[in-house]
Amino acid sequence: MLWVLNSLRMRTDILPLCDQHFRTMEFVLAPYSADRSIEFFRCTDKFCHRCFGERVGYTTPKREDVPVLTPNQPVCDRHGRPMFIISLDRQRNQVTYACSEADCTERVIRT
Numbered sequence: 001m002l003w004v005l006n007s008l009r010m011r012t013d014i015l016p017l018c019d020q021h022f023r024t025m026e027f028v029l030a031p032y033s034a035d036r037s038i039e040f041f042r043c044t045d046k047f048c049h050r051c052f053g054e055r056v057g058y059t060t061p062k063r064e065d066v067p068v069l070t071p072n073q074p075v076c077d078r079h080g081r082p083m084f085i086i087s088l089d090r091q092r093n094q095v096t097y098a099c100s101e102a103d104c105t106e107r108v109i110r111t
């Protein structure tokens, strides 16, 4: 089920924030089979099941289900990749999304 989140090695130096709690997400490496594992980020809130995968962006995986893509998930114009939340400005209530591609400077600001 979770393999859809990501099947390639993903960057571990990015720190996405949960798109619901704006908490820092943690990197998870889940064994999938003998020669394969799944890499994604997960919200550190115990009751939150939000994940961020490099290919699908933010999703809440459910057993047996194909992850439901977040409809307003920003995507990088240059790379076509789902973007992650890199920072939150609580004063201005602004969320900044960044591309997970190394050296990509694309940013999307949402309020």
Ligand SMILES: [Zn+2]
Binding pocket: 018, 019, 020, 021, 022, 023, 043, 044, 045, 048, 049, 050
């Ligand atoms: Zn969360």
Ligand SMILES: [Zn+2]
Binding pocket: 076, 077, 078, 079, 080, 081, 099, 100, 101, 104, 105, 106
């Ligand atoms: Zn990009």
